[in-house]
Amino acid sequence: MYTSDKKGALMRLFIYIGVTVFCAVFFLVYDRFSHGVHSPFMTFMFAIPMVLGVIPCGIFLAVERQPDRLTQNLWNSGVAMLTISSGLRGVFEIAGTSSDWRIALTIAGAALLIVGAVAYIAAGRKKKETL
């Protein structure tokens, strides 16, 4: 069971590394065609899956305690929403427009991250109590 979790954690780590690289490449390609217009939200979009994905996955591997599937789904969805929201803001800023709908994505993403983190911490405490 532990081995299987470790395999799953490694896979998630590689997926997050892949998403980070994709975001960086996406920025480079987009920047090539944006006629010198820049947005920090596009430039640093890669930082979101890196900081909120690669690093936590690395920590989980190190402490050998993986979150359950629900917590993973909450966290992953939150990271995806924040990453997409950042990318969209970059696209809109470069184009010279904006969208209020995008803000909902940021709020929902942040909320899911908080719920995911709380669920992970609560599960840890419960496990300690049962021991």
Add this chain to the structure above:
Amino acid sequence: MKRGKKSINIGGIISAAVITIYTVFVLLDAFVIPRDIVRVEDIDVSRPESHSSLPPEDIVSSKPETKEESEILPESQGSSEESSFEPHEPVYTDTYYSDENITINIDTVREHDTDIYIADIKLADPSYLRAGLANGAFGRNVKAITSEIAKECGAILAINGDFYGFRDRGYVMRNGYLYRGSVYSRDSEDLVVYADGSFEIVKETDISADELAENGAEQIFSFGPGLVVNGKITVNDGEEVEQAMNSNPRTAIGEIEPLHYVFVVSDGRTDESDGLSLAELAEVMKGLGCVNAYNLDGGGSSTMWFMGRIVNNPTSHGSSSHERSVSDIVYIG
């Protein structure tokens, strides 16, 4: 212990689907779906009685085929039934138009490795300086190409406007009607054209759209920044429009003296023309003698249309020349 078959992550799939659908919606809402539409025909914006306009169909049919000088329009094209002006014969070439009330001279100069098209305009009455909306309507993502709007408006000369429909905020007044009065941002500078034809460049945070309307504003454009204000250049090398300080196609409008204006459009993003930075554009406007000059939407939107033909080489990526659909135009007609 060997585990059984891995279960499908239904929650993950649903989450991914929801995020994807929502993202597509946000993009369509921002760039494609028309909304908040107000039709011009539903608004009581009466054109001054003294205004003379050429019927759009006549303008289209009068497109010059050659560059021969002194082509003369048929007498019937110089006036309309509503006009209070005496019948007259407009005279035009590919780069010149003149009638009793309007004189337009288009010149092409080359500066900063860029072709710059300058339309020098003298009017007898400020009501000849007008704004036109795509498809005769105000609204987000209501778009048409500059030449199409110009034909619909019966324009003689037109340039693209501020592309207000690409944003949800920023003052928008057209031909005396205030469509939008929300502030775009703290630094937004707007061009106000008053009923007497004079220009003023204001900050949205300094004065409300309603106050500008009370002060006699006829048009308010929200793009910017102001390039020349009261005879002084107000941008520097680092000035940016939405973080753009590179050379690009540009569109600007300037006031030289009462009822004497310039429309300026530059090429850019092509092998032939680099484009202009805002500082370079400001220098050009100042050099033309502008007391007030304002930057309108540029890039792929930059288009100058005169008597049925495109004057510049509009392009988004430099690979091909084609007009981009925009929300609005500024025109003479």
